[in-house]
Amino acid sequence: MENLDANVFEMKEENINKASKALKAMGHPLRLKILCVIGEKELPVMDIVKQVGTTQSNISQHIDILREKEIITSRREGSKILCKVRDHNILQLMGVMQETFCPASES
Incomplete structure:
Protein backbone atom coordinates (compact mmCIF):
# COMPACT_ATOMS: atom_id res chain seq x y z
CA MET A 1 0.00 0.00 0.00
CA GLU A 2 2.97 2.35 0.44
CA ASN A 3 3.21 2.85 -3.35
CA LEU A 4 -0.31 4.21 -3.59
CA ASP A 5 -0.69 7.86 -4.46
CA ALA A 6 -1.99 9.78 -1.43
CA ASN A 7 -4.88 11.13 -3.53
CA VAL A 8 -6.28 7.73 -4.51
CA PHE A 9 -8.75 7.71 -1.64
CA GLU A 10 -9.82 11.35 -1.87
CA MET A 11 -13.50 11.74 -2.60
CA LYS A 12 -15.85 14.64 -2.94
CA GLU A 13 -17.97 15.20 0.17
CA GLU A 14 -21.09 14.55 -1.91
CA ASN A 15 -19.77 11.16 -3.02
CA ILE A 16 -18.72 10.21 0.50
CA ASN A 17 -22.23 10.99 1.74
CA LYS A 18 -23.80 9.00 -1.10
CA ALA A 19 -21.53 6.00 -0.43
CA SER A 20 -22.15 6.16 3.30
CA LYS A 21 -25.92 6.33 2.80
CA ALA A 22 -25.85 3.34 0.44
CA LEU A 23 -23.64 1.23 2.69
CA LYS A 24 -25.77 2.03 5.72
CA ALA A 25 -28.93 0.97 3.87
CA ASN A 58 -41.39 -7.00 6.85
CA ILE A 59 -40.17 -6.99 3.24
CA SER A 60 -42.27 -3.92 2.46
CA GLN A 61 -40.73 -2.01 5.38
CA HIS A 62 -37.22 -2.81 4.18
CA ILE A 63 -38.09 -2.02 0.56
CA ASP A 64 -39.36 1.38 1.76
CA ILE A 65 -35.98 2.04 3.41
CA LEU A 66 -34.09 0.99 0.28
CA ARG A 67 -36.34 3.24 -1.80
CA GLU A 68 -35.89 6.16 0.63
CA LYS A 69 -32.13 5.77 0.38
CA GLU A 70 -32.42 5.71 -3.43
CA ILE A 71 -31.04 2.17 -3.70
CA ILE A 72 -34.08 0.71 -5.46
CA THR A 73 -37.03 2.02 -7.43
CA SER A 74 -40.49 0.57 -7.64
CA ARG A 75 -43.46 0.95 -9.89
CA ARG A 76 -46.99 -0.33 -9.93
CA GLU A 77 -48.14 -2.63 -12.71
CA GLY A 78 -51.76 -3.57 -12.16
CA SER A 79 -51.95 -5.02 -8.67
CA LYS A 80 -48.20 -5.75 -8.49
CA ILE A 81 -45.40 -3.57 -7.18
CA LEU A 82 -42.23 -4.21 -9.17
CA CYS A 83 -38.82 -3.41 -7.66
CA LYS A 84 -35.41 -3.05 -9.24
CA VAL A 85 -31.99 -1.78 -8.22
CA ARG A 86 -31.81 1.88 -9.19
CA ASP A 87 -28.12 2.33 -9.86
CA HIS A 88 -25.80 -0.04 -11.75
CA ASN A 89 -22.99 1.01 -9.36
CA ILE A 90 -24.85 -0.74 -6.53
CA LEU A 91 -24.84 -3.95 -8.58
CA GLN A 92 -21.09 -3.55 -9.15
CA LEU A 93 -20.56 -3.05 -5.42
CA MET A 94 -22.60 -6.16 -4.69
CA GLY A 95 -20.47 -8.09 -7.18
CA VAL A 96 -17.29 -7.01 -5.40
CA MET A 97 -18.82 -7.94 -2.03
CA GLN A 98 -19.75 -11.35 -3.42
CA GLU A 99 -16.21 -11.92 -4.68
CA THR A 100 -14.82 -10.82 -1.32
CA PHE A 101 -17.17 -12.58 1.07
CA CYS A 102 -18.52 -15.47 -1.03
CA PRO A 103 -15.62 -16.64 -3.16
CA ALA A 104 -16.24 -19.59 -5.44
CA SER A 105 -14.89 -22.75 -3.87
CA GLU A 106 -11.72 -23.99 -5.49
CA SER A 107 -11.88 -27.51 -6.87
Whole structure:
Protein backbone atom coordinates (compact mmCIF):
# COMPACT_ATOMS: atom_id res chain seq x y z
CA MET A 1 0.00 0.00 0.00
CA GLU A 2 2.97 2.35 0.44
CA ASN A 3 3.21 2.85 -3.35
CA LEU A 4 -0.31 4.21 -3.59
CA ASP A 5 -0.69 7.86 -4.46
CA ALA A 6 -1.99 9.78 -1.43
CA ASN A 7 -4.88 11.13 -3.53
CA VAL A 8 -6.28 7.73 -4.51
CA PHE A 9 -8.75 7.71 -1.64
CA GLU A 10 -9.82 11.35 -1.87
CA MET A 11 -13.50 11.74 -2.60
CA LYS A 12 -15.85 14.64 -2.94
CA GLU A 13 -17.97 15.20 0.17
CA GLU A 14 -21.09 14.55 -1.91
CA ASN A 15 -19.77 11.16 -3.02
CA ILE A 16 -18.72 10.21 0.50
CA ASN A 17 -22.23 10.99 1.74
CA LYS A 18 -23.80 9.00 -1.10
CA ALA A 19 -21.53 6.00 -0.43
CA SER A 20 -22.15 6.16 3.30
CA LYS A 21 -25.92 6.33 2.80
CA ALA A 22 -25.85 3.34 0.44
CA LEU A 23 -23.64 1.23 2.69
CA LYS A 24 -25.77 2.03 5.72
CA ALA A 25 -28.93 0.97 3.87
CA MET A 26 -27.26 -2.20 2.58
CA GLY A 27 -25.75 -3.00 5.98
CA HIS A 28 -28.87 -4.74 7.29
CA PRO A 29 -28.80 -8.48 6.50
CA LEU A 30 -32.39 -8.59 5.27
CA ARG A 31 -31.95 -5.56 3.00
CA LEU A 32 -28.76 -7.06 1.56
CA LYS A 33 -30.62 -10.32 0.94
CA ILE A 34 -33.42 -8.39 -0.82
CA LEU A 35 -30.85 -6.75 -3.07
CA CYS A 36 -29.22 -10.11 -3.81
CA VAL A 37 -32.61 -11.56 -4.76
CA ILE A 38 -33.44 -8.63 -7.04
CA GLY A 39 -30.00 -8.46 -8.64
CA GLU A 40 -30.29 -7.17 -12.20
CA LYS A 41 -33.95 -8.17 -12.49
CA GLU A 42 -37.19 -6.32 -11.84
CA LEU A 43 -39.25 -8.41 -9.43
CA PRO A 44 -42.71 -8.22 -7.87
CA VAL A 45 -42.68 -7.78 -4.10
CA MET A 46 -44.39 -11.15 -3.63
CA ASP A 47 -41.57 -12.92 -5.50
CA ILE A 48 -39.07 -11.19 -3.21
CA VAL A 49 -41.11 -12.29 -0.17
CA LYS A 50 -41.07 -15.93 -1.36
CA GLN A 51 -37.34 -15.95 -2.02
CA VAL A 52 -36.28 -14.08 1.12
CA GLY A 53 -38.60 -16.06 3.38
CA THR A 54 -40.20 -13.54 5.69
CA THR A 55 -43.50 -11.67 5.85
CA GLN A 56 -44.75 -9.28 3.20
CA SER A 57 -45.03 -6.56 5.84
CA ASN A 58 -41.39 -7.00 6.85
CA ILE A 59 -40.17 -6.99 3.24
CA SER A 60 -42.27 -3.92 2.46
CA GLN A 61 -40.73 -2.01 5.38
CA HIS A 62 -37.22 -2.81 4.18
CA ILE A 63 -38.09 -2.02 0.56
CA ASP A 64 -39.36 1.38 1.76
CA ILE A 65 -35.98 2.04 3.41
CA LEU A 66 -34.09 0.99 0.28
CA ARG A 67 -36.34 3.24 -1.80
CA GLU A 68 -35.89 6.16 0.63
CA LYS A 69 -32.13 5.77 0.38
CA GLU A 70 -32.42 5.71 -3.43
CA ILE A 71 -31.04 2.17 -3.70
CA ILE A 72 -34.08 0.71 -5.46
CA THR A 73 -37.03 2.02 -7.43
CA SER A 74 -40.49 0.57 -7.64
CA ARG A 75 -43.46 0.95 -9.89
CA ARG A 76 -46.99 -0.33 -9.93
CA GLU A 77 -48.14 -2.63 -12.71
CA GLY A 78 -51.76 -3.57 -12.16
CA SER A 79 -51.95 -5.02 -8.67
CA LYS A 80 -48.20 -5.75 -8.49
CA ILE A 81 -45.40 -3.57 -7.18
CA LEU A 82 -42.23 -4.21 -9.17
CA CYS A 83 -38.82 -3.41 -7.66
CA LYS A 84 -35.41 -3.05 -9.24
CA VAL A 85 -31.99 -1.78 -8.22
CA ARG A 86 -31.81 1.88 -9.19
CA ASP A 87 -28.12 2.33 -9.86
CA HIS A 88 -25.80 -0.04 -11.75
CA ASN A 89 -22.99 1.01 -9.36
CA ILE A 90 -24.85 -0.74 -6.53
CA LEU A 91 -24.84 -3.95 -8.58
CA GLN A 92 -21.09 -3.55 -9.15
CA LEU A 93 -20.56 -3.05 -5.42
CA MET A 94 -22.60 -6.16 -4.69
CA GLY A 95 -20.47 -8.09 -7.18
CA VAL A 96 -17.29 -7.01 -5.40
CA MET A 97 -18.82 -7.94 -2.03
CA GLN A 98 -19.75 -11.35 -3.42
CA GLU A 99 -16.21 -11.92 -4.68
CA THR A 100 -14.82 -10.82 -1.32
CA PHE A 101 -17.17 -12.58 1.07
CA CYS A 102 -18.52 -15.47 -1.03
CA PRO A 103 -15.62 -16.64 -3.16
CA ALA A 104 -16.24 -19.59 -5.44
CA SER A 105 -14.89 -22.75 -3.87
CA GLU A 106 -11.72 -23.99 -5.49
CA SER A 107 -11.88 -27.51 -6.87
